[in-house]
Structure formats: C-alpha cells, structure tokens
Amino acid sequence: MTQLVTTEEMQELDQYTMTTIGLSEDVLIERAALAALDVLGAGAYDLSNVLVLVGLGNNGADGIALARLLHQLHIPVSLQFVGNANKAKPAVKHQLQIAEACGVPRSEKSDFKQASLIIDAIFGTGLNKDLPEGLQKMVKAANHIESTVVALDLPTGVNGTTGQIMGAALKAKTTISFGFIKAGVTENPGKKSAGQVLVKDIGIVVPEDFQFSIKEQ
Numbered sequence: 214m215t216q217l218v219t220t221e222e223m224q225e226l227d228q229y230t231m232t233t234i235g236l237s238e239d240v241l242i243e244r245a246a247l248a249a250l251d252v253l254g255a256g257a258y259d260l261s262n263v264l265v266l267v268g269l270g271n272n273g274a275d276g277i278a279l280a281r282l283l284h285q286l287h288i289p290v291s292l293q294f295v296g297n298a299n300k301a302k303p304a305v306k307h308q309l310q311i312a313e314a315c316g317v318p319r320s321e322k323s324d325f326k327q328a329s330l331i332i333d334a335i336f337g338t339g340l341n342k343d344l345p346e347g348l349q350k351m352v353k354a355a356n357h358i359e360s361t362v363v364a365l366d367l368p369t370g371v372n373g374t375t376g377q378i379m380g381a382a383l384k385a386k387t388t389i390s391f392g393f394i395k396a397g398v399t400e401n402p403g404k405k406s407a408g409q410v411l412v413k414d415i416g417i418v419v420p421e422d423f424q425f426s427i428k429e430q
C-alpha cells in the first residue's frame with residue numbers, strides 16, 4: 214500500500230518531526246543524503262563525473278550533503294549553485310561550510326555535457342511559483358542534451374501536489390522521494406518528468422491523529 218502526500222502535508226510532517234519529535238534539520242538532511250547515496254551506489258548510474266545542482270533551500274542542503282558523501286568516497290563530484298549562494302537558507306550555508314571544509318569542488322558554470330550524472334537538488338517541496346526565466350532556459354538545455362538526471366525528492370519544476378509543470382521541469386531518470394511519494398509525481402505531466410519514483414525512509418514521524426487527504430492506494 215502506498216500513501217501519497219501533498220507538499221503541504223510533507224512540510225507539516227517535516228515540521229512535526231523537527232519541532233515536536235526533536236529530530237534536527239541537519240539529521241534529516243544527512244539521512245536524505247545517505248538515502249540518495251544508497252540509491253546511487255546500487256550500480257545503475259555512471260558516477261565517473263557527477264554534477265550536483267543545488268538551490269537555496271533545504272533541497273539544496275540535501276544535495277550539498279550528498280556531494281560531500283560522494284567526495285569522501287573519492288567519486289568525482291562538483292557542486293554548482295543555481296541562484297545566489299549568499300541568499301541561501303542557514304541550513305544550506307551550514308552544509309556548504311562543511312562541504313568546503315571537506316574539499317568538495319565548486320563549479321560556477323558547468324558544461325552539462327561533461328557530467329556523467331546530474332543530481333537535481335534545486336527545488337523540492339518548497340517550489341511555489343514558476344521557475345525564474347533563466348532557470349527555465351537551463352532546464353530546457355539540460356533536457357535537450359538528455360543528461361541523466363536523478364532528482365532529489367521532486368524533479369525541479371514539478372508542482373509536488375498537482376503535477377503541473379511550473380514553467381519548465383527537469384526530466385529525471387529517477388526521483389528519490391524522501392519520506393513519502395508526493396502526489397505530483399503520480400499525475401501527468403509531472404509523472405513524465407519523474408522517471409522511476411523511489412521512496413526512502415529518512416525518519417519522518419507521523420502523528421497518531423494525522424489525517425492524510427489522499428486515500429492510501
């Protein structure tokens with residue numbers, strides 16, 4: 214049986230786990246990164262030159278933590294910020310500090326064609342409007358050269374609740390859903406962007422009396 218969630222429900226469960234249960238944001242980010250590493254390590258992906266694209270929110274924090282884990286395993290990886298890193302959330306800046314201390318390489322403007330695998334850690338459940346023009350162009354360029362993309366939590370550009378495309382959406386080979394599968398990757402057009410959808414437990418706790426809006430399938 215699969216329980217689907219809306220992005221609002223996922224955010225509520227994230228908050229409950231952090232504020233009521235007391236699992237810290239950094240622990241959830243680390244578990245998300247370890248869960249993604251588990252998928253990447255299963256042998257189905259070319260890890261010869263991994264490019265991690267990171268946004269300014271916690272989806273980006275997941276990506277930076279994953280880049281650090283890959284680097285520590287001597288896998289060739291580089292981090293590229295999408296957006297102004299100075300405007301990033303504290304959790305992102307903290308992960309960046311750790312990654313830099315571990316020597317994770319940064320790239321300003323990567324050549325997607327050189328990457329054997331792109332990790333999409335730009336937007337997750339926090340996407341709340343159409344992608345900025347510049348990012349839409351980048352997404353269309355990456356889709357055009359058919360880069361292999363693994364999306365963390367949601368493919369960037371897909372509305373996690375409705376499955377609508379917010380201007381443009383990265384086309385992923387695999388989407389690694391943290392905690393629960395978001396409804397948006399089960400409905401077209403979002404479903405077409407998500408590729409194979411996996412779900413990985415990262416320790417999210419559901420309150421006894423929590424009412425899911427989507428019936429379990």
Ligand SMILES: NC(=O)C1=CN([C@@H]2O[C@H](COP(=O)(O)OP(=O)(O)OC[C@H]3O[C@@H](n4cnc5c(N)ncnc54)[C@H](O)[C@@H]3O)[C@@H](O)[C@H]2O)[C@H](O)CC1
Pocket residue numbers: 224227228231238241242245268269270271272273275302335336337338339340341342343344345365366367391
């Ligand atoms: N919340 C948690 O405890 C955990 C979340 N995890 C991961 O984090 C994302 C959700 O993170 P959040 O910071 O809420 O949002 P995003 O990273 O998806 O988005 C970043 C940020 O960007 C702003 N924004 C939204 N839409 C746009 C837009 N079109 N243009 C520009 N900027 C935009 C908005 O302010 C967002 O906050 C979740 O998917 C998980 O991957 C951890 O895995 C676990 C803990």
Ligand SMILES: [K+]
Pocket residue numbers: 272333334335336337364365366367368369
């Ligand atoms: K993403």
